[in-house]
Each structure stands twice: as structure tokens, then as C-alpha cells.
Amino acid sequence: MRERFRIHAVALALSAATILALAPATPAHAHHLAGPCDFHQLDGETIQHLSKRHIRCAVDRFGAVPGGADRAICIARRESGLIPAAASLTGRYLGLFQHMAKAWPDRYATWTKRAWELPTSALSGRTNATVTIRMVHAAGGWSAAGWPVGDC
Numbered sequence: 001m002r003e004r005f006r007i008h009a010v011a012l013a014l015s016a017a018t019i020l021a022l023a024p025a026t027p028a029h030a031h032h033l034a035g036p037c038d039f040h041q042l043d044g045e046t047i048q049h050l051s052k053r054h055i056r057c058a059v060d061r062f063g064a065v066p067g068g069a070d071r072a073i074c075i076a077r078r079e080s081g082l083i084p085a086a087a088s089l090t091g092r093y094l095g096l097f098q099h100m101a102k103a104w105p106d107r108y109a110t111w112t113k114r115a116w117e118l119p120t121s122a123l124s125g126r127t128n129a130t131v132t133i134r135m136v137h138a139a140g141g142w143s144a145a146g147w148p149v150g151d152c
Helices: 009-025 047-062 066-080 102-113 125-139
Strands: none
Touching: 009 047, 047 066, 047 125, 066 125
16 A cells, blocks of 8 residues: 655755745746646746646646546645655655656656656656656556545
8 A cells, every 4th residue: 555645844845945946047938848848937836836737738738537637636736735846755655646766767768758858857747747647548547547536
């Protein structure tokens, strides 16, 4: 059974501080990245809102998933609080949708394309959303892909 996700208050504070510190370094007019959902954090936009935009974009781009973008956002909120840099206490699960760290390299290789130039890290919200939505779509549902729907 999967370990329950919990964010250390310190880790959350550090992640938030890091994001806030880096936010001014990435202006809204920065160059676009290759591949799907290639947009940056807008001035004044929270990381949670950016995560929602990445999830909605992935659902729009890669096909329907049960419950649509709203369910995907609900599951990501439950898994990570919509914080891309979230990790379980043991580091066993990573990112928006809390992928198993040891499974991530294979999932990345299977569900992304080299030409997209997506970051390889599970802690990239854009990459994590893309991989997850493609997995769920191909599996035919959240539970089939390994995420219980629960209260979402």
C-alpha cells in the first residue's frame, strides 16, 4: 500500500521560499520551451495556480481522463497540495502526482518525447502533469494507472 503523503512544514516553507526567490528570475516574457504546455509562471501567479494550468493543458492536449481536469486537479491537490516540488517524507514519492521515485525514469522515457525537451525531474510540474495525464489516458482511468480516486 502506498505511503500516505505528508509535507514537512520545513520542506514546504523551503519550497515556497525557493519558488518565491526564483519567481522574479523568470519573467512572464521569457522564451518558450519546446513541447506541450510550454508556458511560464505569470507575474503574481501562485505555484498552485500554475500547476492547475499545466494539468488543464495536459488534459486538453492528451485526451480525456475520467472526471476531466477537475478530477486531475483534485487528485494532485490531495497528493501534493499542487506543489510540484513536494516529496513524501521518505523521498519515495515525488511531484504533483507523487510518482514512485524509482519508477519515474521509466515513466518519463515511456510517456514523453525527446523533441519536447521536458525537464527529466519528477519535480517539474509541467513534466509530472504530462506524464501522469498520458498514463491515465492510456490506462483508461485513474485507478487503473495507480491513483485511487477517493474523494475526488
